[in-house]
Amino acid sequence: MPLDPTPSRRTVIKSLAAAGVLGSADAASADPPGERDEQLRLFSEQAADNAMEVVTQQNHAYVATGDGMAIVDWRNPSRPELVADIEASDPDEIGGDDEGSVGGILDVKVDGDLAAMAHNGGTGITTVDVSDPENPDELAFQNAGHGVHNAFLKDGYAYLTINESDENVFSEARTDIVDVSDPSDPEKVGEYRLGDDFPEFAAAGVNPNHDVYVQGDLLYQAYWDAGVVVADVSDPTDPELVAQFGDAPGADTPQPDPFPVERYYAGEGNAHYVQPSPDGDLTFVGDEKFPGAFQEDPPTEEFGGVRIFDTSDWNDVEQVGFIAPPDVDVGLRTSHNFDVTANRIHTSWYNGGVRVHDITDPTDPELLYSYNPEGYSFWTAVRGRGFTLGGIYGARSDIHDGGVVFLHADRGQRRAPSFEGSAPPSGPEIDVDEEE
Incomplete structure (x- = not known):
């Protein structure tokens, strides 16, 4: 999900609906012929x-x-x-900061016996002891002073996306690094x-820190x-720049007032999620875009996909590949979250389903492979124990559930989940605490 840059989000949602980009829960969503x-x-x-968000570690999601x-x-996948x-x-x-607040938890992460809940609608993260997954125990609240859209846990540190502003939206975008060795x-x-x-990027106002991933000493x-x-965090107290790549034309140009929502949601760029290959030689960048709200005939192959960069040499990074979004006539089908293994990428595409x-x-x-049952919207695709786990985006409704589906290439049934499907996303941003 993108961050909401201005109070004009309602206007954007209305324009999405009017443009037909939102679709409906019962719209046809079959895979293209031949699949x-x-x-x-x-x-x-x-x-x-x-x-x-859904993450998995060993036998638990x-x-x-x-x-x-x-x-x-x-533990028993069946x-x-x-x-x-x-x-x-x-x-x-x-035992946390009385000035802090919780809510709007779009993201969780886990590393060993520790989990963290990121408060997009609050001001920090909550650390949780999950050594006994049946009895998780909240340990502390770390007040970052701002909403945390996403976070990452690794080796005793938590990495938090922070988007503080002064006169310009997102002008103070950063990653906070928190020592959680004593959670x-x-x-x-x-x-x-x-x-x-x-x-220049910071001052332009269209460059929030949306998501982070840590592998080895690299953030x-x-x-x-x-x-x-990409920053070297071998010394977490003093991160150092390693490389920057994949920026959109004009990303360093200050934006006019009022904020250009068309540019933010549907223009070039929109780096939403990033993950390297296990060896680091490739880096995958998912772009989240919503052109249907602003274009009469939005492109089918050129937006909202996953860009693939050769990062084997940080001094010579170049894009070498691209994964286009599913060409399905339903709802939102832009790239969302994904998981990369040595030779596979498992992707989620909202109403475009899950793909490998x-x-x-x-x-x-x-x-x-693909999985796209009618009426469902997918937030996450992640690999675990030979399965692809699909995180079904739960709508804010008493009559719809989200959940987790465990998918396999050869085992199981060719059918939709038996619990009720979630409604399509209500737009390019969600504010869990906001009243309808």
Whole structure:
């Protein structure tokens, strides 16, 4: 999900609906001809109300639910079970900053016995002990002073997306680095600030820090129109620039007032999610775009896909491949979150479903499998234990559930989940705490 740049979000949502980009939950969403024999099979499923981001570690899946986190035990993948569902506590209830606030949890992460809930509608993260997944224990609230759209946990540190503003929207975009080696007493120890190395990008107002990924000593940051910025965090107290690439034309040009929502949501750029290959030689950048709200005939192959960059040499980064969005006539079908393995990428496309591509030749990715049941919208696709886990985006409605589906290429049934499908997204941004 993109960050909401201005109070004009309602106007954008109305224009999306008027343009027909939102679709309806019962619209046809069959895979294109010729792909029927390549569908992933539904092996099992588990409903989880208001599901958004899903991550998996060994035998458990962790699900962001807006107001908290659900945990699914899938030691037996044929019978997954919801074993915990917690609502984030107020900071003062768990020894946190009384000035902080919780809510709008779109993202969770887990590393070993520690999980973190990121408060997009609040001001920080909550650390959670998940050594016993059936009894998760909130440990502390780290007040970052701003909403945290996404976060990452690795080796005793949490990396938080922060988008502070002064007169210009997103002018203080950065990553906060928090020491969580003692998760009951987290402490900020460093930051990477976009404006330190790229002041023009920071001042332009269209370059929020949307998501982060850490591999080895490298922090990968998706800065929307500014593309990807990679920093060395071998010393988390003093991150150093490694490379920047994939920016959109004009990403360093200050934007006019009122804020150009068409440019922000539908223009070139929109680096939404980033993840390297396990060896780091490739970096995958998902662009989230919504052109149907602003263009009468939006392109079908040129927007909202996944760009593939050769990053084997940081001094000579170049784009070598592209994965186009599904060509399906329903709802939103732009790239959202994905997971990269040595030779596969597992992708989610909202109403475009879940897809798996062979990336052995990154210049020519090959579609292997897809899963796109009618009326469902997917937030996440992630690999685990030989399965593709699809996170079904739960609508804010008493009559719809989100959840997790466990998909397999050969085992299971060719059918939709049995729990109710979620409605399509209500637009390019979600504010969990906002009243309808």
